[in-house]
Amino acid sequence: MTDHSAIPFLQARGLTKRFSGVTALDNVSLSVERGEVHAVIGENGAGKSTLMKILAGVQQQDNGEILLDGAPVKLNGVNQALNQGIALIHQELNLADNLEVGANIFLGREPKTCGFLNSKRIHREASQFLSMVGLEINPRTLVGSLTIGVQQMVEIAKALSVNARILIMDEPTSSLSQTETEELFRVIANLKAQGVTIIYISHRLFEIETIADRVTILRDGKNAGRLSKDEISHDAMVEAMVGRDISKFYARKSYAKNTAQLEVKSLRTQSWPQHTIDLEVRAGEMVGIAGLVGAGRTELLRAIFGIDKALSGSITVSGQKLTNLNCRTAINAGIAMVPEDRKNEGLILETGTRNNIGLPGLDRHRKAWLFANSGHEKADSERFTREMRIKTSNDSQQVRYLSGGNQQKVVIGKWLSMNPTVLLLDEPTRGVDIGAKQEIYRLMEELAAQGVAILFVSSEMEEVISMSDRVLVMHEGRIAGELSRNDASEEAIMHLATGGRAAHPTEPKEDQ
Amino acid sequence: MKKILGILGLLIFICLATWTMAEESFISPFNTQNLIRRSAEFGIISIGAAFVIITAGIDLSIGSVICLVGCLLPWMLVERQIPVPLALLLIAGISLAIGLSHGLLITKAKLQPFVVTLCGLLFYRGLTRGIVHDQTQGFKGGFSELRTLATGQVPIPGTDYNLPNPCLILMGVATLAIILLNFTVYGRYMLAIGRNETAARFSGINTDRVIILAYVICALLSGLGGMIFVLDIGSAQPVDFGNFYELYAIAGAVLGGCSLRGGEGTIIGVVIGAAVMQVLRNTITLVDHIPTNIEYAVIGAVILGGVMTDALVKRFAAKRLARTAKNTD
Known part of the structure; x- marks a missing residue:
């Protein structure tokens, strides 16, 4: 086995991706340790999504390489990424809300006996994955009847069911309430304790201050900085993202009249x-x-x-x-x-x-x-x-x-x-x-x-x-x-x- | 504009192909006048269908409305001896009422256009057959002045050719439709509603009123079409008069560039699309080595080919647009 302390778990080196003349990623590097919550931030169009899509096998880089445990891997397609244990959870959830929770978790990989669905096994195994994300719901519940927050947990359970070692979450809290967000953070902490590595993308810097172990910042498709746990602060992140110092969020005068x-x-x-x-x-x-x-x-x-x-x-x-x-x-x-x-x-x-x-x-x-x-x-x-x-x-x-x-x-x-x-x-x-x-x-x-x-x-x-x-x-x-x-x-x-x-x-x- | 060129090209191609194969019989004054008259008649009902399709709706009842009007007009004039102006007024009133009820059922009762007008398709035909007891209705050789509205023609100076009256009516209808769709507030609303009804509602548009208007226009033009068809042919059998005409109207609109998803379409394109269908039917009749019984198959194949080409061209254009858009970012 390789020495984990020296070699990062997931490493991307010199990734470059062009879309018909537009450079979305320019020589970007990323280094993620095993079992950490690694946040990737940047303004819209900074290249976060492209980077994540390449790591999840949705798109392929033009240049550069990806290493897992120090060994180069090819990720040509989502299935190859999943085989390596990398799963992407999209901002928009990909669940069929007319199907049950269990059916969604095993969609496309349904356990069968003699060609027929083995629903007992589906529900038994689904329950295990649901409890890993702290959900105590019946796997026979229709997804459509769940709140967005719970659906998100189902999506995470689904990723866990394919033995994901690296979970990429793209703006997971954008449609969650405060309580649901807190619940998600508990689940993330739990997964981290079980050795799952999480790459976390968010615009909400307060969240990143709360949960991230390290932060990689992208700007205009390039690396714009890296912050370790003790360097993470709201101001430091904003400054790295926009390349200038925004001392205050927004200062304004009051114009309220009496009418x-x-x-x-x-x-x-x-x-x-x-x-x-x-x-x-x-x-x-x-x-x-x-x-x-x-x-x-x-x-x-x-x-x-x-x-x-x-x-x-x-x-x-x-x-x-x-x-x-x-x-x-x-x-x-x-x-x-x-x-x-x-x-x-x-x-x-x-x-x-x-x-x-x-x-x-x-x-x-x-x-x-x-x-x-x-x-x-x-x-x-x-x-x-x-x-x-x-x-x-x-x-x-x-x-x-x-x-x-x-x-x-x-x-x-x-x-x-x-x-x-x-x-x-x-x-x-x-x-x-x-x-x-x-x-x-x-x-x-x-x-x-x-x-x-x-x-x-x-x-x-x-x-x-x-x-x-x-x-x-x-x-x-x-x-x-x-x-x-x-x-x-x-x-x-x-x-x-x-x-x-x-x-x-x-x-x-x-x-x- | 490009879209019109495509369908115009198809029309010219089919005309030239038929001319080569059928030679003199295709360009004889008799055939061309009949062809133009037919195309104009179908053009009128296709424009009606286009308004509904542009608002992302559908009207399946066009053929049955044509049957209702086509049978009731001679029935009122001959059997009931109602004076001509009153009969025409009644027909306009019936068409208006049909359009209004479709629009109200779709907007206020929130029923699906497909279902409402499918019921209309069944209802108006059954109603017609009941009223006239399945008897063929005709003008019995009378009303020749009224019939010149459809059968008459205006000579084109300096040639042997004449312009059939329905063609003049179509020109009038198309001009009004072009003005309504492109230059008035209501036309702009129709295009907006067809694209995104919610956003239109959020912009303060009375979407219900605009949608009702589209169904009223469609029913009125179906009524006008039914009247011209029966004046042209001279009689109408309630069992099959206007049968399938809604499909010709819809196909003409779709060939002419309307998307069933709504928000797209030009009146000129629709008129040309309707003409393509009629030229095709004419081709099949005239060209000896095409058996007439495969008419529907030929028409179906041509529509499919046209729509497929359009989709491919659009996909290509969208890709190119997306690329240039990215480059300007």
Whole structure:
């Protein structure tokens, strides 16, 4: 046997990968020790995904080599990687939700007797793997009936069932709640104790501070640094990722005026009909809504925007009460919404920036006889493409080819063209790299300075805390508490979000 | 534009091939006029189908609506002796009501377009056969003025050829359709809804209203088509009048560049697509060594070939686009 202390368990040397002229990876090296949690971080497009795909056999490198226990291995295809014990858990889960948990774990490798499925064995063995990830569920449960967090555990169990020694996790917590994330960390610690090596990719630096033993940082397809356990800190990681020092996350002034721009009274949503919601956002004020996934935050925004019909309640914009709670009256009153799922709800992916930005305004700017005003549409799209620095080759290039950050800017631009007075944003920076994030924050600040009332939902604590003038924390369909800018801390928010009472409840209108 | 060139190329190729094989009989004034008249009639109903397909829907009831209108018009005029203007008004009203009910069932009751219009396909044919007791309905040699709407023609100065009236009607319909689809707010909404209905709803579009409009247009054009068909032929048998016409209409739209996934299509392409189908049928009749009983097989094969070529071209174009997009990043 080789001496494990000297030779790294998994080593990648000088990996280079080009896609038709674009260099995704340029001479990248990675060295992972047996049984460690090794985080790989970098902005979007830094080459993390490509590196992971090469390690998992999904893609093959153009140059460079991969060594396991010091011996070079060829990973031509997912099966070869699996045979070497390397399994990739994708960001989007690959489970068939119409099948049982056990059937999913053994999908394609079902134990058979005489050509028939041996379901007894499937369930017995599935239970073993499920207990390895701390799940005490019946393997006969349908995957579709499980929460995303539990499904993730099933996916890990599935990887373990092929004797994976190295688990690559690509943004595993992106759709998990806080409790589910904590549960995942327990499982990761457990797996580590059993000698499983984990390569962990995440944008959430706080998580990496918690669980990673070492960190490899990529920037523009190249190695941009390596941090050992005692060097890992939020600032050190951000600095290495962006190549410059961001001393503060985002510092902003408050522009809140005293006039109420959006007033929501006794609003009942379809998903939480037992609670009514009252809130107010003043002109120029930025109000963040924090809470766990499933607390009813998105449903609240959707009800205000009128895309989901509210059961009762009233909405007042700039003193005018909406006569009808639907999307069109909301838009006409000056409400705009940047939805959580930009690809399905925010954009028409197969059309260009011009059609996307022009769409909501077609009716408002139409000419006689319902003729569309193409000139106005073109001018609007040119203006917002320029002002928001949207990177696109021309105004009809399909927006699905744009990066996440540029896509999000198109969605925001589409609504700015309507001159909104109330802007609702649901997870405004999800899946967006750090550079574009800063631009979106700056934009939100500019809008607030112009007097737009901003109400936004975010699951990123640092975002809610640093951007909000006031934080509303939701818990199980109601507003559990309100925190002023000064009182908003991660602990205070989590306390309320998990059902605790506010330690220092602030009176409304005293929070400037 | 490229898409139209492709289908136009196919049309020209089939025409030239038929000309070589069938020679004089293909370009005789009699044959060309009949062919143009037929193509125009099918072009009208294909445009209707295209509007529905562009909003990512489908209408299977076109043939049965043609049957209903085609039988009711002579029945009202001859059997019931209803005055012509009133009969035409009634037919327009019936078509409108059919389109409205399809649209309402699909948007408000949230039923699937396939199911709603499949039921329509069965219902309107059964209804027609019941009303006219399975009797063939004809104009009995009368109403020749009204019939010139379909049978008449305008001479093209300086030639032996004439332009059939349905062709003029098609030009009018196509012009209006092009304006509606490309230059009005509603047309833009239809394309947007076909691509992504959710995003359209999030943009404040009354998607229900736009979808209902598409089904109304389709039913109205089916009604117009049914009227022209029966005026042209002179009689209609309730059992098989308009049978399969929905499939010709849909095939014409698909050949002309509409995707059944919605959001795509041009009116010119659809009109040419409808013409391709009719020229093919004509080819099979005229060319001696193609047995007429394999007509459907030939048409099916040509549609499949056309759609496959289109898919391959699109995949190639998408790859190239993705490459250039990456390079500009």
